[in-house]
Amino acid sequence: MNALYLEMVRIAETSKAPLFTGYKDDLYRHDKDVVAHDLLPGDVYYFSVKECGTNFVLADKDSEYVQQLMSPKYAPERRHFLISILSETEFSITEYTMDTIAQAVNKVRLNPKRVAPRQFGFDLITGIEPMFNGSVIFSDFSMVKDALLYLTVNNNCASYITSTGKARTVGLPFSMDRKTGVYKITITSEFGHAVCEPIKMGVFTRAQKRLSAKKAA
Numbered sequence: 001m002n003a004l005y006l007e008m009v010r011i012a013e014t015s016k017a018p019l020f021t022g023y024k025d026d027l028y029r030h031d032k033d034v035v036a037h038d039l040l041p042g043d044v045y046y047f048s049v050k051e052c053g054t055n056f057v058l059a060d061k062d063s064e065y066v067q068q069l070m071s072p073k074y075a076p077e078r079r080h081f082l083i084s085i086l087s088e089t090e091f092s093i094t095e096y097t098m099d100t101i102a103q104a105v106n107k108v109r110l111n112p113k114r115v116a117p118r119q120f121g122f123d124l125i126t127g128i129e130p131m132f133n134g135s136v137i138f139s140d141f142s143m144v145k146d147a148l149l150y151l152t153v154n155n156n157c158a159s160y161i162t163s164t165g166k167a168r169t170v171g172l173p174f175s176m177d178r179k180t181g182v183y184k185i186t187i188t189s190e191f192g193h194a195v196c197e198p199i200k201m202g203v204f205t206r207a208q209k210r211l212s213a214k215k216a217a
Contacts, residue, residue: 004083004091005035008047008056011093015079018051026053033189038117043085044108046070046101047093050078059108070102082108121149121187121194128179128196129153131172140166143192149185150199150207153178161208165215 012020012027020027031047034056039045046059046066055069059082068074080101084092096104119127121143126133128151141149141162148163156174161167172178182204184197 001035001039001085001089001091003089004039005032007093008035008054008083011047011079011081012049012054015049019049019077019079020054021051023053026055030191031056033191037189037193039085040111040114040117041085041087042111043114044110045083045085046105047081047083048078049081058110059105060110061106061108066105067102070098070105072098118188118193118195120192121185122192124185124194124196125149125151128181128183129158129172132158135170136168137170140168143187143194145187145190147187148207150183150204150211151185152182152201152204154180161211163211165211167208167212 008031009027012024031054044059046055046057046069048055048069057063057066057069060066069078070080076098078098080096080098082094082096082101082104084094086092094104122138125137132138137160140160141147142164146163149160150162151158151160153172155172155176155178157169157171159167159169182199182201184199184203184207185194186197187194
């Protein structure tokens with residue numbers, strides 16, 4: 001989809017000032033990464049060009065974030081586009097006015113069975129155990145590209161060690177319904193995307209010993 005990205009760049013760079021006069025990494029880094037890794041045939045994306053950068057997200061009419069992006073309250077001079085992904089190589093782009101974009105997004109029907117090609121590390125970790133949301137694990141684990149988190153969860157506690165050697169065991173309310181297991185989570189992008197791999201306890205133990213020794217050295 002390089003052709004799509006180049007067209008998005010052309011649209012942004014030819015927009016009249018004050019549009020696209022700051023935060024250009026929104027387009028040159030974030031949007032480029034999304035185009036390269038996240039698009040699926042049948043997707044419809046909302047793309048906007050504003051004074052400070054761009055926005056590029058799925059055109060989900062039920063998303064409060066998308067509704068805010070379309071609001072005149074937040075960016076009345078913004079340019080609005082819907083990008084339809086027709087196939088792995090084909091796309092279409094339609095521009096809308098501030099008065100027509102909300103109605104257009106309301107007509108979009110995204111695939112309810114869509115499986116995202118990638119997930120964010122935060123979503124993977126809190127998907128394993130919702131009680132991790134807001135916990136110390138996100139202070140200990142910096143989700144920079146190539147960072148690793150080895151994690152084991154059982155009925156009443158969780159233990160983890162990061163690739164920087166930070167280790168901790170935290171208590172959890174006892175639950176027979178908890179999603180127990182042993183996992184290796186790898187951050188795969190500078191924006192916090194990640195993959196989660198189930199591992200054996202022996203792999204966790206060896207990583208724990210290796211990373212603890214590395215930190216102590």
